[in-house]
Amino acid sequence: MAITLKGIRVETVNLGRDADSGGTKISSASYSLISSADMVLAKQSIGGYGDTPLEPSPDTIKAMREFVRLYQQDITRVLGLE
Numbered sequence: 257m258a259i260t261l262k263g264i265r266v267e268t269v270n271l272g273r274d275a276d277s278g279g280t281k282i283s284s285a286s287y288s289l290i291s292s293a294d295m296v297l298a299k300q301s302i303g304g305y306g307d308t309p310l311e312p313s314p315d316t317i318k319a320m321r322e323f324v325r326l327y328q329q330d331i332t333r334v335l336g337l338e
């Protein structure tokens with residue numbers, strides 16, 4: 257029985273501040289390649305030295321900005337700064 261690649265599983269996504277625009281960017285991420293037998297075949301990363309470069313799509317950038325905005329609201333509320 258051959259083992260084939262079924263998909264990926266995102267393990268981590270680290271957000272940082274873009275020095276040029278001041279906006280949020282994905283500074284690094286890691287993911288696993290998953291086999292048809294639900295086993296991890298390999299782990300890979302994005303954004304580190306020598307890693308695969310990845311430019312997020314406009315939809316991903318929009319969703320990331322919305323996530324950060326909502327998370328800032330959550331933190332503000334927890335700290336009682338509203």
